[in-house]
Amino acid sequence: MPDSTTSHSTSLDQRFTLPFVHRVRFTHHVAALTNPTLADVFRDDASAASRRAVLVIDMGLHHARPALAQEIVRYAQAHAAQMPVPSEVLVVHGGERAKCGMQTVDEVLALIERAKICRKSTVFVAGGGAVIDAVGFAAAVAHRGVRLVRIPSTTLAQDDGAMGVKNGINAFGKKNFTGSFAVPWAVVCDAELLRTLPVAVFRAGFSEAVKIALLKDPTFFDNIAARASRIAAHDLDAAQPVIERSAALHLEHIAQGGDPFELHEARPLDFGHWAAHRLEALSAYAVSHGHAVALGLLIDCRYSMLKGWLSPQDFERIQAVLAALHLPQSHPLLAEEAAILEGLEQFREHLGGTLTVTMLRGIGVGHEVHEIDTDLMRQAISMTAACAIA
Ligand SMILES: NC(=O)c1ccc[n+]([C@@H]2O[C@H](COP(=O)([O-])OP(=O)(O)OC[C@H]3O[C@@H](n4cnc5c(N)ncnc54)[C@H](O)[C@@H]3O)[C@@H](O)[C@H]2O)c1
Ligand SMILES: [Zn+2]
Numbered sequence: 001m002p003d004s005t006t007s008h009s010t011s012l013d014q015r016f017t018l019p020f021v022h023r024v025r026f027t028h029h030v031a032a033l034t035n036p037t038l039a040d041v042f043r044d045d046a047s048a049a050s051r052r053a054v055l056v057i058d059m060g061l062h063h064a065r066p067a068l069a070q071e072i073v074r075y076a077q078a079h080a081a082q083m084p085v086p087s088e089v090l091v092v093h094g095g096e097r098a099k100c101g102m103q104t105v106d107e108v109l110a111l112i113e114r115a116k117i118c119r120k121s122t123v124f125v126a127g128g129g130a131v132i133d134a135v136g137f138a139a140a141v142a143h144r145g146v147r148l149v150r151i152p153s154t155t156l157a158q159d160d161g162a163m164g165v166k167n168g169i170n171a172f173g174k175k176n177f178t179g180s181f182a183v184p185w186a187v188v189c190d191a192e193l194l195r196t197l198p199v200a201v202f203r204a205g206f207s208e209a210v211k212i213a214l215l216k217d218p219t220f221f222d223n224i225a226a227r228a229s230r231i232a233a234h235d236l237d238a239a240q241p242v243i244e245r246s247a248a249l250h251l252e253h254i255a256q257g258g259d260p261f262e263l264h265e266a267r268p269l270d271f272g273h274w275a276a277h278r279l280e281a282l283s284a285y286a287v288s289h290g291h292a293v294a295l296g297l298l299i300d301c302r303y304s305m306l307k308g309w310l311s312p313q314d315f316e317r318i319q320a321v322l323a324a325l326h327l328p329q330s331h332p333l334l335a336e337e338a339a340i341l342e343g344l345e346q347f348r349e350h351l352g353g354t355l356t357v358t359m360l361r362g363i364g365v366g367h368e369v370h371e372i373d374t375d376l377m378r379q380a381i382s383m384t385a386a387c388a389i390a
Contacts, residue, residue, distance in 0.1 A: 037188060
């Protein structure tokens with residue numbers, strides 16, 4: 001006779017879906033009192049105005065625009081019938097330093113505790129992608145998730161970084177090792193903030209626009225090519241349509257690609273990123289994400305060409321556009337091929353499951369591969385390394 005206590009089991013598999021709204025706005029002069037954009041993102045919540053808020057600002061942005069934090073506070077005060085008013089402003093270190101270690105996360109967690117921010121209260125964050133990632137992680141774990149309103153202030157954060165539904169910091173020598181998926185309450189991009197960017201940081205953001213164009217939209221690639229030299233000259237009028245198109249393509253992929261929380265193995269938006277993340281870590285984050293992505297794209301495009309998928313003519317066009325944007329063509333660390341190649345296994349581990357890397361069959365035509373020919377990839381890396389000598 002079977003023992004009824006050991007043979008009995010119950011399964012409860014309940015499927016559910018959750019409605020998310022990802023509110024993204026593009027505007028000019030976000031803190032101008034007559035601009036309704038920021039206040040309007042709280043339109044869906046009539047109780048928002050009665051809640052608390054804090055503002056975290058990137059030190060690089062704060063130095064470039066010392067009045068901005070108080071302008072945002074004054075704006076919130078003027079729109080207090082619609083939105084929460086920050087009771088405190090915290091300035092945190094900008095750049096990748098914000099993501100290296102727990103310091104920024106701890107500072108923001110302490111602020112959230114001190115200012116009595118609840119799950120319906122808001123953390124506003126204004127800054128580059130690194131600060132947004134670190135502050136977003138703190139907001140995602142405090143009380144298991146408080147509202148986050150992102151005000152991205154770099155080209156990269158506006159055309160890619162702040163569109164995502166993830167956050168994170170670096171740990172154990174690996175990019176984004178610690179982090180979470182969390183949909184922000186809203187993202188408000190102000191084109192005027194890009195005026196004070198150092199020109200190298202301004203240009204670096206366009207590697208992500210080239211990436212998404214190569215994956216999804218050959219016409220967009222032509223458009224970037226036609227504007228590249230004006231963009232490299234910090235021309236905001238030339239840059240703005242590119243930033244908005246890139247953001248829209250990223251957002252569309254996240255919202256409509258069927259895998260916002262990256263449960264599947266394919267991660268097309270990470271085209272060129274396995275080598276980029278490895279290079280960033282190997283350089284102790286001296287190579288910026290935007291520059292590393294440009295180099296990662298060159299490596300994977302060269303590999304696609306060596307495999308016979310991408311024509312040499314298309315490769316040359318891609319290389320020419322990156323050069324016209326004044327993005328790097330090479331880096332001394334690429335001489336360490338074996339160390340760079342370790343990035344492939346780290347990438348697989350980060351994604352989980354089978355290795356899945358996107359390669360190109362043409363401009364605008366990405367395709368997934370699950371195996372890499374190591375000898376050819378070494379060749380692609382060493383050809384990219386050799387560009388420094390040329
Ligand atoms: N979560 C995501 O989905 C996602 C996607 C792409 C990139 N990222 C992350 O974004 C980070 C890169 O972000 P980034 O390219 O914005 O660089 P960044 O955040 O490192 O900022 C670069 C520099 O610009 C300064 N700065 C910011 N705004 C300024 C302004 N308006 N004027 C003057 N200086 C200003 C910063 O202080 C910093 O020194 C990387 O860590 C990358 O991993 C995240
Ligand atoms: Zn990226």
